[in-house]
Amino acid sequence: MASNLDGAAIYQFGHHRSHLELVTAHLRVAAPMRVDRSDSAVTWVSAVETTVAAATAEADLHPIATYALGQAEEPHGYLVVLSRDRLATVRRAPATDEMLRAGAQLIGGALATQRLIADLENSNRLLSALGDITISILKPGASRHEVIDIVVSHLTDSDVPEFDFNFATVYLLDERDDGGIVVRMAAGRATTTAIEAAPGTSPHAGKRVPKWALEEDRLLAEEDVLVYVARSWQPAIVGTLPSADRGDVMSGGIPAPHTWIEVPVVYGNGMVQGRVLSVLIGDGERARSGEAAPFTLAGEVFDRSGHKDLVRIFVPFGSDQSRRATGVLEVGYHRSDQRRPDWGQVEALRAAAAQLAVAVEMARLYEDAQRHAHQLELVADVSKAIASSIDLDQTLTLVAQNLARLVDASLCQIALYEEDREGWYGAAASDLEEQWRRQHGERGDASFLFHVLDSEEPVVIDDVSQSAQVDPAYVRAFGLKSLMALPLIADEQAIGAAVLGERTRLRRFTPDEVQRAQALAVQAAVAIKNARLHALAEEERHLQK
Incomplete structure (x- = not known):
């Protein structure tokens, strides 16, 4: 330590500036790996000094100054300097203070460059993955089932962190004449044995299909989460049961309008098993405090499919937002996996959903053309047979x-x-x-x-x-x-x-x-x-x- 201080620690902001992560430290004791703040009214300077002070007090080390890394209005992190002398703050020479401040600026610039490079790499990887999905599903002559089978395979791709989910399901919805919503087609893939699955038959979707994805031509209740997401065009993230806090549902902040709600798990006999912490994303319908949740979770399906152990993201897709969505993407993690969805994944899923909507509509038009051609051929054959x-x-x-x-x-x-x-x-x-x-x-x-x-x-x-x-x-x-x-x-x-x-x-x-x-x-x-x-x-x- 050229400044004659006894220790220092450098922290940078994590995803969406929701917490601080340790970059490096020069201390006699282990520095805290992460700094959180429970109250947004508390400044990050106060939060990092309090957390570090609690960890270094036994070693008789005390934070005496904290410097912003980069611009003070929106820093990339903080440099915390420590000393055994509690009065080092007033004894420190001005030149030392200027040297530390300049060093913090240099570190901030290095972190900014490093983060820019990492963001560019992530963006390129994500764009490449989205391009692969687009190329795979926009094939002439592909049926809708082939399209959704391909998509669930890509959404569980371990080579792309944004899409490396434990499971993925795609539902294509249809509306009956009486207004009821049915799951007309479904495809799924599970990559972990913790999720109950059945052997798959599709060459695209994989060998293990979540059992709930095998139920096609299934009538959905009006209050079902799939119906709500499709009609409101509002993505939803549903947590596990029980969920201790919001961090169990989503990692990091949500830089968009959103509403946290508790969704009841309701059985056919009306019994409520519990309430699942969930979040609705976007400017759609908001659930106000004290009002009923906009959807419920079917208790029988919740138990039978092991949904109480899953964190699930639901994203609608379709080509006409003035009408009900064509279908819903469902992806997520099992409780045993320490990962949780973050905002970057939600945005990536929205981009994938937009591509899927185009592919499904193209496949539907192709199927309609094929069906009409087959019907004309059939009518001609039948007419010829009857007339003969x-x-x-x-x-x-x-x-x-x-x-x-x-x-x-x-x-x-x-x-x-x-x-x-x-x-x-x-x-x-x-x-x-x-x-x-x-x-x-x-x-x-x-x-x-x-x-x-x-x-x-x-x-x-x-x-x-x-x-x-x-x-x-x-x-x-x-x-x-x-x-x-x-x-x-x-x-x-x-x-x-x-x-x-x-x-x-x-x-x-x-x-x-x-x-x-x-x-x-x-x-x-x-x-x-x-x-x-x-x-x-x-x-x-x-x-x-």
Whole structure:
């Protein structure tokens, strides 16, 4: 120590200036590795002097001066000098004070240069990682599932610290006609055995998939965190249970508007297990003190998936912020990992989410184009097959099989009406045909088939068990849950009906599906009519002979 002092320690600010970290020290005892302050009203000079004094008191060393490293208004850290002489502050020569101040300025300049280089390296590494993600997911012909499988692999890449998460999940959300939100697709990857996972099948996502990422076509509760994040476009970070303080949820400060809240873990029976410390980021909806949390955590899922041991970041993504988000990114750490998310990772995830939104939309457009091309090809094939048949039974069977294929229904049943329009009978079916051929009905029976006959309009029934137009015996016989009935119109009158049924689930046939099936039903009705005429001609010829 050229200044005849007995010790010195140099501290620099850590991430987002939330704490001070020891750079080097020349002391007879170990200097504190980190300096924190619990109250923002306390100055950093006071905090560092108090912390160092407490650690060096036994060695009879006392802080006598603290110098800012760099500009006093926003220093890069502090130089703390110590002496065994408590009066060294007043005995120190002015020249010594000037020398120490100049030294602090030189150290500050070196730290600034070092930090600038480190920030540039981090930025270049992050930009390179984002570029790799973009190149990987913006591939022509990639499906949405392939895109999200690739993304979760990149978000658990140990070569990029900003994306080296213990797990990553991507949810693609969809909205039902009744407004309910469902997880339409999901992909996930887990890199630690502490997270319960199942073997994956995707070549991109990895060998271990978190079990909660395997649940697709899952209806979400209105108060679910995914629904909240998607509708509010507000990222959220959800901590472990229990969380001792905010440092258990996020490392460092948050240089953006944010709100700390406590989210209840609620079971299906209404029981609340506890409250999880969480933070909402951005200018979206704020939870005021005393108000209910904007979302809850499902207790059963929380327990089954081990979420109480996870710190999770939820980030929405999509191409139109005036509507609900297309999906949500979920990443985070297990409690056993000492790392916690920081603001740099939140910003990196937002950038990745923007790229993902573009890729998912491109994949969706490609899938739509492929689906429409396939549908046109299918309609052409079906039309050709129907038109080529003049045998009535063969024509009816072709119509039933191809209508079911057109809208991916469980089965299709063809009913033909009696000439007096007072009854109907089963004529053909794509499945359980013999059983269907034994079915018939009279005008007095309550049946959707007579509604189709009278209105000559399609009838769609989402839940046949709740409809008065559907005979329960019919439902039991064929195991249907939903159906769509289309009129077969020839010469401006209904000659029959095509019933498209779904057995595996409640299904709402879309207007597009109704339109496509009805267009083919018109062709089918003409083919049936021609086959009928051919059968009558053949019968007359046979009688004449």
